[in-house]
Amino acid sequence: MATMTSAITTTSDTPARWQDYLQLLKPRVMSLVVFTGATGLVCAKAPIHPLIGAVAVLCIAVGAGASGALNMWYDADIDAKMRRTRGRPVPAGRIQGAEALSMGVILSMLSVMFMGVAVNWLAAGLLAFTIFFYAVVYTMWLKRWTAQNIVIGGLAGALPPVIGWAAAAGEVPLNAWLLCAIIFMWTPAHFWALALYSSEDYEKAGVPMMPVVAGPASTRRQIFIYSLLFVPICLVPAFTGLGGLPYLAVAGAGGLVFLILAWRVMRSRAGDSADPRLDGRLYDVRAGARDARNLFAFSILYLTLIFATLLVEAVLGLPTFLNLIPGGL
Amino acid sequence: MSEPEAPQDAPMQAAPNRSGQPDPRLQARRGRNIALALGLIAFAVLVFLVTVVRLGANVLDRPL
Numbered sequence: 001m002a003t004m005t006s007a008i009t010t011t012s013d014t015p016a017r018w019q020d021y022l023q024l025l026k027p028r029v030m031s032l033v034v035f036t037g038a039t040g041l042v043c044a045k046a047p048i049h050p051l052i053g054a055v056a057v058l059c060i061a062v063g064a065g066a067s068g069a070l071n072m073w074y075d076a077d078i079d080a081k082m083r084r085t086r087g088r089p090v091p092a093g094r095i096q097g098a099e100a101l102s103m104g105v106i107l108s109m110l111s112v113m114f115m116g117v118a119v120n121w122l123a124a125g126l127l128a129f130t131i132f133f134y135a136v137v138y139t140m141w142l143k144r145w146t147a148q149n150i151v152i153g154g155l156a157g158a159l160p161p162v163i164g165w166a167a168a169a170g171e172v173p174l175n176a177w178l179l180c181a182i183i184f185m186w187t188p189a190h191f192w193a194l195a196l197y198s199s200e201d202y203e204k205a206g207v208p209m210m211p212v213v214a215g216p217a218s219t220r221r222q223i224f225i226y227s228l229l230f231v232p233i234c235l236v237p238a239f240t241g242l243g244g245l246p247y248l249a250v251a252g253a254g255g256l257v258f259l260i261l262a263w264r265v266m267r268s269r270a271g272d273s274a275d276p277r278l279d280g281r282l283y284d285v286r287a288g289a290r291d292a293r294n295l296f297a298f299s300i301l302y303l304t305l306i307f308a309t310l311l312v313e314a315v316l317g318l319p320t321f322l323n324l325i326p327g328g329l
Numbered sequence: 330m331s332e333p334e335a336p337q338d339a340p341m342q343a344a345p346n347r348s349g350q351p352d353p354r355l356q357a358r359r360g361r362n363i364a365l366a367l368g369l370i371a372f373a374v375l376v377f378l379v380t381v382v383r384l385g386a387n388v389l390d391r392p393l
Contacts, residue, residue, distance in 0.1 A: 017357045021364075055379060
């Protein structure tokens, strides 16, 4: 805590602009959350007024932003030590830590209460749990304590489609949790691929990411194991009445590419040694770590594609894969 | 009782500095204020619209 206090009380000559407060909300993370939350809402295929649906997605977005602000408040000390994050408003001194904390708490309460009053209290409860899980369980506890931080903490990022589904239907059936499981199982391979070529930063900040604790070889092996578990789960929605034939094709073909890339990462030397010729910009790749970068980039594309396919199928009202089989399964 | 003094470092207008450029602190504050005002107005409009949608025709179903 001492280091955190010193980091967050540093002030900058640059005055805080409204864009700095927007940056506190992690807009890039927010956009992914909005996308998956909206997919859950549409896939529920429940009658919901468009404005109420939009309010539900807005509340999910604001709740995610509030979590981001709380994360930036608490993690200012480690953010200041990492190249990727040291330009954030709090470690850079443009915004005081107390301001980030206030903003996070106020927006959390606002998003949960508005979701409850305008949409329903099941969605509001799930949103409150998601914010709590990200800000307290992941940020304050898991992140600095265990190498399984992003595995367990991934639940926070996986819940938005469940919240969206609950907002539309007022219930959370198996298919909603399936969307959650897809993101949950996607998270380790995605983040560890990134960590393989930025582990020096995490090591410097004292964050026990898997490559730092277990080493690159073990991380590469675990990425492949998680990929073996992840890809079959992506196919399941086609057999539970959620996805159609286009979904099965996209999830199957993309899943195959995902496995090939994960296999290449396991066979590579990603994360083994730093290349002194590089100055460590975020997406620069250490010698031998190109495979990890490819998997990281494709993981984003793959998740986007399968959720976009589900979204398009639901909007167009395309038949599910089960409906195409005569007599069903 | 004397009137409270206005803070020295918080003038009400974005006065130009010696070089003739507007003070960046005041420009930043103006931007923050505008963003906050727009956010509050949007929130008020949203609450109004949600109320209309949620209550629907029932909004007239009350003793006048």
